[in-house]
Amino acid sequence: MRRITILGATGSIGQSTLDLIRRDPGAYRVVALTGGRNIARLAEDARALGAELAVTCEPELLGDLREALAGSGVEAAAGPQALIEAARRPADWIMSAIVGAAGLAPGLAALSHGTTLALANKESLVAAGPLMLAEAARHGATILPVDSEHSAVFQALAGEDRASVERVIITASGGALRDWPLERLHHASVADASAHPNWDMGQRITIDSASMFNKALEVIETKEFFGLAPERIEVLIHPESLVHALVGHADGALMAHLGAPDMRHAIGYALHWPQRRHLPVARLDLARIGQLTFAAPDEQRFPALRLAREVMQAGGLTGAAFNAAKEQALDLFIAGALRFTDMAAIVDETLTEMSADAGLTNAAITLENVARIDQTARRTAARAAERISGHATGRLRAEG
Numbered sequence: 130m131r132r133i134t135i136l137g138a139t140g141s142i143g144q145s146t147l148d149l150i151r152r153d154p155g156a157y158r159v160v161a162l163t164g165g166r167n168i169a170r171l172a173e174d175a176r177a178l179g180a181e182l183a184v185t186c187e188p189e190l191l192g193d194l195r196e197a198l199a200g201s202g203v204e205a206a207a208g209p210q211a212l213i214e215a216a217r218r219p220a221d222w223i224m225s226a227i228v229g230a231a232g233l234a235p236g237l238a239a240l241s242h243g244t245t246l247a248l249a250n251k252e253s254l255v256a257a258g259p260l261m262l263a264e265a266a267r268h269g270a271t272i273l274p275v276d277s278e279h280s281a282v283f284q285a286l287a288g289e290d291r292a293s294v295e296r297v298i299i300t301a302s303g304g305a306l307r308d309w310p311l312e313r314l315h316h317a318s319v320a321d322a323s324a325h326p327n328w329d330m331g332q333r334i335t336i337d338s339a340s341m342f343n344k345a346l347e348v349i350e351t352k353e354f355f356g357l358a359p360e361r362i363e364v365l366i367h368p369e370s371l372v373h374a375l376v377g378h379a380d381g382a383l384m385a386h387l388g389a390p391d392m393r394h395a396i397g398y399a400l401h402w403p404q405r406r407h408l409p410v411a412r413l414d415l416a417r418i419g420q421l422t423f424a425a426p427d428e429q430r431f432p433a434l435r436l437a438r439e440v441m442q443a444g445g446l447t448g449a450a451f452n453a454a455k456e457q458a459l460d461l462f463i464a465g466a467l468r469f470t471d472m473a474a475i476v477d478e479t480l481t482e483m484s485a486d487a488g489l490t491n492a493a494i495t496l497e498n499v500a501r502i503d504q505t506a507r508r509t510a511a512r513a514a515e516r517i518s519g520h521a522t523g524r525l526r527a528e529g
Contacts, residue, residue, distance in 0.1 A: 130155070131222055132222075133150065133159060133223070134216065135147065135162050135224045136216060136232065136250075137164070137226030137227040137228065137249075140164075141331050142226035142249045142392060143224065149396060151177075152409065159175075160180070161184065161215040165187060168193045171183055171185060172198050173197075175203045176203060182203065183198060183206075184212055186208065186212055190207060191206070209231075212234075215235070217239070217241060220239075223239040224249065224396075225246055226249040228252075229333075229456055230256055233252065233256060233499065236253045236261065237260070237496060240261070240268055240270040240272075243269045243270045245402075247396070247400065252452050255349045255350055256448050256452050256503070257494055257496070258349075260496065273398075274395075275395050277392060277395045278347055279351065280394075281373035281395075282351065282355060282386075284398065286355075294378060295378060296362070296377040298375040300365050300367035300370070305325050305326060307366070311430050315470050316468070317468075319465070321339075322335070322462075323336055323339075325339075327368075327390045336459060336463070340433055341431035342476075344437075345436060346452065348434065359438055359441040364426050365426070366424040367422065369422065372385050372421060373388060389412075389413060391411065394408060394410050433476070437451075443490055447489055449499045450480060450502050451506075453502070453503040453506035453510070454475060454479035454506045461475075461514050468518075471514070483502075483505065
């Protein structure tokens with residue numbers, strides 16, 4: 130019986146993981162489940178699966194979690210340190226699905242006992258890729274990609290000589306606003322950007338998909354995970370979301386990975402690796418689908434992709450600054466304080482201002498330095514937002 134832990138169990142990736150676990154409950158023993166503010170969901174899942182431990186990241190909700198778990202025998206804990214302690218509990222397989230920079234420290238802790246880490250938290254590699262990979266190597270741990278694109282690349286590379294790889298192409302749906310005229314994007318609301326046409330994801334990831342910041346993070350993640358030069362990584366808009374990635378080789382061949390837009394495929398591949406087992410995902414009927422379409426992304430429409438390439442070129446802790454500024458800008462957009470297109474402008478200003486500090490590229494990539502840069506970038510982005518939102522308000526009044 131395999132011991133498993135799910136960090137971020139109440140989110141969309143965590144729930145899809147639990148769906149697969151429930152289909153073969155005798156094969157798994159749940160060590161720990163962690164979540165955020167959805168205490169009812171966390172407690173219900175912990176009870177149903179007989180978890181040893183349930184953790185909420187919100188310290189003030191510990192009493193609610195204990196009450197929801199009363200009589201179940203499930204231990205309750207709360208707070209960032211409790212998340213790390215949950216990740217350190219011995220397990221054979223750990224899903225890292227906490228969204229954002231908050232997932233880095235628990236993911237690093239999970240690697241410390243040489244486990245298999247299924248990594249859905251792309252921010253870990255963006256902010257601290259060399260640190261994550263070095264920690265895995267030091268402890269003999271395995272990191273398996275769970276983003277659909279990186280799982281696709283990983284699968285397409287199975288049995289191949291990586292020295293023959295000329296390029297990797299990851300695809301993007303284009304997000305909820307992909308058919309909007311460029312000039313209309315200024316007025317996109319949170320609700321507009323949160324309605325993904327293909328994938329069932331959380332609000333934050335769905336908005337990041339619409340702005341292409343999600344893909345920008347994935348471009349950086351591709352560089353870090355597969356050790357590719359930035360110029361070998363390409364992005365294509367693929368509205369059908371059926372081709373998840375392609376790997377191009379020296380002989381001109383392109384190896385493509387196709388599958389239904391269902392995260393249980395990538396999750397299940399990581400769960401059963403190195404084997405393949407039956408998964409409850411739709412089988413593609415290519416004759417019915419008829420055609421697949423692709424287009425080059427417009428970087429005027431999606432400036433996040435340009436920023437990602439600048440981050441990869443700069444290196445060092447620039448990825449940590451990029452991710453933190455992006456998270457701050459997203460928070461402000463969701464709160465109604467920014468326009469949709471202001472988010473990229475804020476990240477751009479933040480990176481420009483912080484690039485004057487040589488420590489951004491020269492300092493060692495440690496957890497402490499990543500945390501320091503993260504906080505600095507959030508403060509810098511907040512100041513940039515005050516300037517940009519003020520200008521935007523002026524423009525809106527002038528237009529009115």
